[in-house]
Each structure stands twice: as structure tokens, then as C-alpha cells.
Amino acid sequence: MKKCEGADEVMTTLVLVSHPQLADSTSQQFLKESLPSQNVIWEHIEGQAKLDVAQEQAQLRQVDRIILQFPLYWYAAPAGLKAWEDTVLTRTFVYGDHRYPLAGKELGIVVTTGMPEPAFQRGGAEGLTLDAALAPLAALAQRAKLTWLPIFPIYQFSYLEEPEKLQLVVDYQRYLTQPQPDSLANRQAWFAQRLVDKVQQLPAEQQATGQLIASVFDQNREHLDQLTDTLAMIKEQEDD
Amino acid sequence: MKKCEGADEVMTTLVLVSHPQLADSTSQQFLKESLPSQNVIWEHIEGQAKLDVAQEQAQLRQVDRIILQFPLYWYAAPAGLKAWEDTVLTRTFVYGDHRYPLAGKELGIVVTTGMPEPAFQRGGAEGLTLDAALAPLAALAQRAKLTWLPIFPIYQFSYLEEPEKLQLVVDYQRYLTQPQPDSLANRQAWFAQRLVDKVQQLPAEQQATGQLIASVFDQNREHLDQLTDTLAMIKEQEDD
Incomplete structure (x- = not known):
């Protein structure tokens, strides 16, 4: 029965946050407060004095879903995430000897933008879609045999009204932990599980x-x- | 007379090189040896302890052509170049108050790749074109009103034969200093000027x-x- 897919699985998600001034970012602080309480590892890339490559790689092996979360700077992730890519994702690790330790895991992107949604299209102020801007990350996913999840964009966080922010919390939690695809059955199962947890509390x-x-x-x-x-x-x- | 376009102009080119281990890179050392002797400023981004933002911006204002030169790491420039972008190219500098100090200057990309040319297409080993991979830089050029030059790719430098390397020197020098477009007339004028210089020596x-x-x-x-x-x-x- 496809509708029960993943309902009882325990999935672990790694959220890798890249932001040079995390403490000053209201959107990143909001997302941090919105994290699901279980089965999520949260890591601030720039918060580490030196990246421990072996530990980062071990962590990637253990989780089921990897989320890269960052503000869009010049149509890409900040330099911190690129440094993480260049350092942690060695060729040997990702596809050396035809071992693909990340194969079948999922890669999701949570990206905040200073410009509104209509800017990201041909003829818009930014002139390219988020899909086009983040094509290098999609190509990386393909190379690593990761399953690419549709991008989770957050346009102009500071302009969101309170109801939109509440909706964002739920949507964000689902993006981090709900089994894919984002079907009605998977949504139902996800909400049902949350309800059971709440009742127990x-x-x-x-x-x-x-x-x-x-x-x-x-x-x-x-x-x-x-x-x-x-x-x-x-x-x-x-x-x- | 269009054919004489730029023949007597003195154009200044800034070559910004991003490579985390420049001394170990045979391709980057080769390109450094191949630099034209005049009117070119060469700068190694990672070679600086700390980027002097004001000085970098002043330098950008002064030159006519900006070349970003780097190896392709995960379908993008190395983290060092992204750090340069994130730090030096502030919003205020690039398009604040509708002043565009870089407008009309040219932006060229010299990119070395470990994979051969056929890898960079749909269905190829990398699955995307260099144009698609570097779309974020093209979008940046558009935002800054810079003129985007066709990318100058160097595929698998280490496999080049001696005659190909000699050709590369000339093509590279032309990419750095020849007026655009790369027409027969502009090529002729460029070679003629080089010949005059040689004769004088x-x-x-x-x-x-x-x-x-x-x-x-x-x-x-x-x-x-x-x-x-x-x-x-x-x-x-x-x-x-």
C-alpha cells in the first residue's frame, strides 16, 4: 500500500546551515526555532573553527536526508558552503572507485532570498530561476547519485505576516522530515504521526x-x- | 572604419586567479608564464591574507576587462573566489543608488576542467554545459551591467601536446587583451600590433x-x- 510509505520509518535529517553572520539573521534564527524536535541534526558550517573532514563525511553517511540551508549571495550559496563542498566532498569520497556512499540519500535546498519570487525568471530583476542558479548543486547531486528534492525557497522572509510564518514552520518541518514525494498520502501520514506524538504529551x-x-x-x-x-x-x- | 576598432586603444585587464594551491597547479603556472607583458594586472585571490575591499573595488573601477580564472570545483569557482564575490562585490558597490561603476567593462572567465569537453552537455558525464554551470556568474555580470565574454575553457590541460600549448598561449593572450568581438579584423589588428612591438625589440x-x-x-x-x-x-x- 503506497499510501503508508514511510509512515513508520525513522528518517534522520542533517541540516547544514551556511551563513557568515548567523546570529544577525532573523530568518535563520526563525528556522532554527522551527526545527522538528526529533531526528534532525543541525550544523552551522561557519560556526566551526576548522572543518573535520572525516567527521563530516561520517555524518553524511549516517543520515537519510541532507538539507543545505543558506541565503542566496550572488546567485549561489555563501563562500562558507562552497568551502565545505571543496573540502569535505572529495572526489574519492563522492564517487571514487565507483563507491557512492551518498547514493539514494536525498538532497534538499532551503534558500532565502532578498528579492521576491517574480524576480527569479527571465526578464525578472534577477534574470534567472532559482533552479538555474542552483544548477551546480543539482549537478553535484547527480554526480553523487543523491536524489534531488524540489528547492524550498523562502522569498523576503522579513516581509512575511504572522500567518505566513506559521505556515512556514509547518512547511519547513515537512520539507525536513516528511517522506517524499510530497503526496496527499505522505502528508496525511506525516500529520497523523505528529498528532499521535502530541496526544501522548x-x-x-x-x-x-x-x-x-x-x-x-x-x-x-x-x-x-x-x-x-x-x-x-x-x-x-x-x-x- | 570598424576594422581598425580598438587597434590603438590601450586597454587594461585584471586577471583574478582563484586556486587554493596555486604553486602546485601546472595549468595556473603555465598561464602565469603566458601572461602578456603589458597592461595586465595579475592577482591571486587566496594569496592575500585579508582582502582589502576598498583597494579591490578601486582596482575594478580602473580596469577595462576583468578576467576570473579558476579550476572548476563542483561546477563552480573555488570557495576563494566566492569569498571575494561575497566580500568585495557589495550591493552598494555594484548597483547601489543606481550607480553602476562596472557598467560597460567586460567580464571574461578562464576555467580549467579535469574532464574533457564532451562531458559538459546533457547526457555527458557532468550532465550540464559550462554555460549552465557558470550561470550565476553570468547573472552577476548582468546585474553589474558588465559585458559577458564567451567563456574561455581549458579542458584537461595536463593532456595537451606541445603545439596545443603554444596555441593556448596565443589564444589566452588574445582573450586577455584583444578587443571584442573576436572578429577577423580585430584579430588582424591584434597580431599586427604584436608584430610592430617585436620588430622594435x-x-x-x-x-x-x-x-x-x-x-x-x-x-x-x-x-x-x-x-x-x-x-x-x-x-x-x-x-x-
Whole structure:
């Protein structure tokens, strides 16, 4: 059953943050506060006096999803991330002797921009898409046999309203930990798991109510699954 | 007369080299030996303990052509060049207050690669063109109103034979100092100027011979110009 894919797996995510002045970055501080509480390793690249190549490589081997998170400087990641690439991602490590230790892992990009979304297109103020700007990272993913996730852009963080920021927290957490693809089934499973976790954290006297909510959510989800199946059947008949 | 364009101008070129181990790089040492003797400033970015932003910016203002020269690491320039970009090319300097101090200057890229030319295309080992990999630099040029020169790639320098290396010296010198576009007329003017310079350096007893050679070159050039004009006329009539 594809809809249950990844629901019970425990996935580990590594978030590599590159920012030369992290403490001064409101967006990076916000994202740090928004991190999921479990199964996420967070690392600030520029925060280390000297990169420990062996340890960085070992860490990459252990995780399932790698997130590169940075502000866009001159249509690319800051120099700190490039230094990390140039140092940690040796040729021998990435594809030497046809061993590909990163093969099958996922690579996601969380990129903040000072310009709004429409700037990133031909004829826009920046004149190129984020996909085009980050093509070198996509090529790196291809070389390492990493699965490239669609980019997670955050345009003009400082202009976001409160409801947009709340939405960003959820979307960001899903980008870090939800199994791919970002399908309805995977979203449902992800939210259901979060609900179970929340209910378990409730005080004893609220457990019954919490479980009731969880069971209603589950029923709705089953109902939705049935509807989805029916729709799929109708679509199949149409295609014939 | 377009064919004489730039022939008597003195153009200054700045070559910014980024390489973390310059002394160990045979290609970079070769290119350093191949530099034209005049009107070229050569600077090794990583060779400086700390970048002097004001001085770097002043230097950029003074020159006519800026060359970024580096090996391709993970489909981009090394971290050193990115650090230079992030530090020296402040927003205020590049396009603040709608002043564009670099407008109209030329930006060229000399990039060495470990992989052969066919690797840089869809389906090739690297899966993307050099143009696509270096799109962020082209976008930077566009933002700064710099004129982007076609990339000057050097594929697998260590496999070049001696005649190819000699050709490389000439092509490299032309890329650094010849007026654009790379037309027949501009090439002729460039070679003619080099010949005049060489003749002047000859000992007195060889001056007469040298001047004879230069004058034959000039006659041939005039003859070639006439042929070019004739061809252009024929082509015009065909187009009618």
C-alpha cells in the first residue's frame, strides 16, 4: 500500500546551515526555532573553527536526508558552503572507485532570498530561476547519485505576516522530515504521526479527548483514502 | 572604419586567479608564464591574507576587462573566489543608488576542467554545459551591467601536446587583451600590433628585415580586407 510509505520509518535529517553572520539573521534564527524536535541534526558550517573532514563525511553517511540551508549571495550559496563542498566532498569520497556512499540519500535546498519570487525568471530583476542558479548543486547531486528534492525557497522572509510564518514552520518541518514525494498520502501520514506524538504529551485527564481527536482524524483519513481510490478508478475508466 | 576598432586603444585587464594551491597547479603556472607583458594586472585571490575591499573595488573601477580564472570545483569557482564575490562585490558597490561603476567593462572567465569537453552537455558525464554551470556568474555580470565574454575553457590541460600549448598561449593572450568581438579584423589588428612591438625589440642590424616582414603583413592584411569587402558585397547581392 503506497499510501503508508514511510509512515513508520525513522528518517534522520542533517541540516547544514551556511551563513557568515548567523546570529544577525532573523530568518535563520526563525528556522532554527522551527526545527522538528526529533531526528534532525543541525550544523552551522561557519560556526566551526576548522572543518573535520572525516567527521563530516561520517555524518553524511549516517543520515537519510541532507538539507543545505543558506541565503542566496550572488546567485549561489555563501563562500562558507562552497568551502565545505571543496573540502569535505572529495572526489574519492563522492564517487571514487565507483563507491557512492551518498547514493539514494536525498538532497534538499532551503534558500532565502532578498528579492521576491517574480524576480527569479527571465526578464525578472534577477534574470534567472532559482533552479538555474542552483544548477551546480543539482549537478553535484547527480554526480553523487543523491536524489534531488524540489528547492524550498523562502522569498523576503522579513516581509512575511504572522500567518505566513506559521505556515512556514509547518512547511519547513515537512520539507525536513516528511517522506517524499510530497503526496496527499505522505502528508496525511506525516500529520497523523505528529498528532499521535502530541496526544501522548497531553496530561492524563486530557488523554481520552486527545485519542478521540486522533481517531476522528484517522477515520477521516480512511474516508479520504476511499475517495481517492474511487477517483483513481473513475480516472482509469476514462483513460481506457 | 570598424576594422581598425580598438587597434590603438590601450586597454587594461585584471586577471583574478582563484586556486587554493596555486604553486602546485601546472595549468595556473603555465598561464602565469603566458601572461602578456603589458597592461595586465595579475592577482591571486587566496594569496592575500585579508582582502582589502576598498583597494579591490578601486582596482575594478580602473580596469577595462576583468578576467576570473579558476579550476572548476563542483561546477563552480573555488570557495576563494566566492569569498571575494561575497566580500568585495557589495550591493552598494555594484548597483547601489543606481550607480553602476562596472557598467560597460567586460567580464571574461578562464576555467580549467579535469574532464574533457564532451562531458559538459546533457547526457555527458557532468550532465550540464559550462554555460549552465557558470550561470550565476553570468547573472552577476548582468546585474553589474558588465559585458559577458564567451567563456574561455581549458579542458584537461595536463593532456595537451606541445603545439596545443603554444596555441593556448596565443589564444589566452588574445582573450586577455584583444578587443571584442573576436572578429577577423580585430584579430588582424591584434597580431599586427604584436608584430610592430617585436620588430622594435630586434637588434639594429635586423631592423630592416623586421620592417620588411611587418610591411608584407600589412599588405596581406589590406589585400584580405579587400577580399572581405568583396565577399560582403557578393553576400549582400545574394540576400536581395
